[in-house]
Amino acid sequence: MLEFLNELLWGKVLIALLVTVGIGFTVASRFVQFRYFGRMFRILSASQAFQKDKHGHLSSFQALLLSVAGRVGGGNIAGVAVAITLGGPGAVFWMWVVGLMGMATSFLECSLAQTYKVAEPDGTYRGGPAHYISRGLGARWKWMAGLYSILLLLTFGFGFTALQSYAVATSVDDAFGIPVFYTGIALAMVVGLIIFGGVRRIARVAEFLVPIMAGSYLLITAVVLALNIEQIPDVFMLIVNSAFGLEPVVGGGIGAAILMGVKRGLFSNEAGLGSAPNVAAVAYVPHPANQGVVQAFSVFIDTLIICSSTAFIILLSGIYDPAGMSDVGGVALTQSALADHVGDWGRSFVSFALMLFGFSTILYNYYLGENSINFFSTENQNFFNTFRVAIIGLVCWGATTDLGTVFGFADVTMGLLALVNLIALIALFKPGLRILKDFDDQIAEGIEQPVFDVARFKDLNLDAAAWEIEPEDIERVRSRGGRSSQPATERS
Template sequence: MQNVMDMLNDIIWSYFVIYGLLGLGLYFTYKTGFIQFRYLKEMVRVIFEKSPEAKKGEKSISSFKSFCIGSATRIGTGNLAGVAVAVTLGGPGAVFWMWVVGLLGGATSFIESTLAQVYKVKDKDTPGTFRGGPAYYITKGLNKKWLGVIFAVLIAFTFGLIFNSVQSNTISAAFEGAFGFNTTATGIVLVILSGIVIFGGVHRIANVTSVVVPIMAVLYIAVALFVLVTNISQLPAVLSLIVNSAFGLEQAVGGGIGAAIMHGVRRGLFSNEAGMGSAPNAAATAHVSHPAKQGFIQTLGVYIDTLVVCTATAFIILISTDLSQAGNEEGINLLQTSLSTQIGGWASIFIAVAVFLFAFSSIIGSYYYGETNIQFIKDNKTVLNLYRFATMGFVMIGAVASLGFVWELADIFMGLMAIINLAAIALLSGIAVKTLKDYQAQRKQGLNPTFNASRLGIKNTECWEEKEEKKERIVS
């Protein structure tokens, strides 16, 4: 079974995903005029912008809460255990390729998240909120519902089930290492906590993630900065090691440039999700005046995830550990050991708590992605409840399963999702670019951009076909 999964991963990633991610990332960067670099100020501005006023009796999801739902799945075990796996198998050079995926992925994330907003639909169960994502823009934009259904099945299985088993696996391993907790007991607690949140609906998910995500990110980055400042003299050597290993100039533990690229791109995609088609499901929930605003916001999410949190983990490991002497340690246990050399024995406890916050928010965010797509396939309460129980079942399975198995399975399904989504956004990228130009034209006039799909000749956009909102001037 392991050999079959290894073979599938090699085919999917070596021949399709890596070239697709890097190639389309470059293409989208060019088509959008280097949007991910030129609009950093705008990204920060729109994230705290007040949402348009909701109708009476409706409760909308703000840009910030939408950002937190997306970040909840991005900032998770991929930033901790995933980075540790990448540098163990691909060497320090894997970090460089994670950066490349993050920088190019900013443009890709803008395209897919903007499309999610353009083709979003109203949530019938929760007035004032929306649903959307690749399944929706494949169906409405490309008129290929059969492909939308295939993607919906893949993401529902990948995020709600497989990825959540990865998250619970990392939590149980961290708590076993820090406190000696039984993995089965940890799994049971996670199942109960997950059930409380996911049965509460999208507003409960948004409320929990909007509190947990900022707290966990700030705490973890603060500790990483402490490690970096106290070891600042080693920073040039670490950066040199990363760059040299990335191009095979220095033999990495995993062996040369091929291993560095493969594991860097895999773990980079698992972490920041740019191009995978997952974050657009969060982008679609927000109530904004123009789709491009969520494109900017989700691009910022990619940066925070990869360039800040993943880099923090990589520096902790590379400053503290000689990978050639790491022995059998892998995943989250390697990070715990590395941090222990810097801040003492309480590092294992800190990482265990950080992992819980990171991974638990990822569990509920990933579940929401699955829920959105289950309702796309079959809008039925019984089916949705069965999916909720299946999610909790996989949380339990992941807590007691082996590390290698869950990561390999996650890679296969993640790769398949990325192939379908990358093909779809490549075909629909003209719509996203047209939307961006409309936004830019209005901003040049000093306006708060609003979106009128019919004026731009974009069809099948049910949420944007109402009367155009009153234009307001804003202070730049």
């Protein structure tokens, strides 16, 4: 039954919906992910002006790193290898296409998460698909918001937390010979110390860990590219030719290349699943589109940079067999390929990278679970403390248990999660475009850093308290932003 549901959801329904939403919003938004690509870096720089407000909100940059911590995981190492093994080098090309379209999807869902976020009593924010469903679609659809929150808790809060723990423990065992039992205990202790500190502590850990783990992986990729610089053009041509069936033998043919590229790209960058918007909503920004632009960049980092790094490590090695006759696959293929480039220590490096990626994803998964509980109750701390204890237990259990059935179940619940979110995104297409138009119009007026005026969107049922930007922060934005950063009502 699990296999049938997975095949139905991921093999047919979701791929069609995800690609349709990605392409649809790309066209409707006039290719927003390309128009504002350069602005991503300026927004991150300007976000420093919003980092020292009196409530201690997360900055746009911190929210970006936290979402990258979740997006970048085992799929970037093992998933890419599986895609190449089953779909040939052409799968990488279609992974790129999905990533570029997924940037638009991520912009839409994360902008909506910012727009419909709510202010907490302590001044912080909460938001995500459950909030833009309940507020954006109206009270009649609150049941769907509740369903989304339950699926989010089951999938990320419970299922994927145990799976990532298993991946980390087995990776440490493979690289350093440490039994999974001891790794599970140590991991549970570290995770417990972090998650009891709340989202701010998780963000600080991500701010430290993500640049190290991503930077080290990119550094080893740069070494591999330098060692094989003359072969890079040939690999590019192999990827492109294989994508369109122009190579005599390419894995499972053009159909397999498209299917595997699309599936692995979507699995890896999570655009459309509704997971990243839970983090995007926490950031303190002057306009919802700011975080939409930034979160689109996180998809670029995941798919176009990290996944491509794995692909080139594999395709530039002497291990990969284009005829599909290789004896290794998955993470073992990535390990063997890197070892072929730099020696046997490359195997341990891949295991270490997988360990860091998995650990950061556990913290991200915990926050998603906490946010799902928060939708039902914001005041009862017993719920949150019980969940934190459960997470610690899951980390220990997951490290030492065969999780095949759990993985199948989590795939189904993730598919249902994506289905609910995509229905909501289609229904909220017009509000998403309206928020983008407000951003575009201010840019057209010469305003470097647009500011969101919630009074102009009273019909959207927004929480005005979530858009009370401190005057001193407005001044800092103005000083960095150029001609004007006044809300539209003030300008008029």
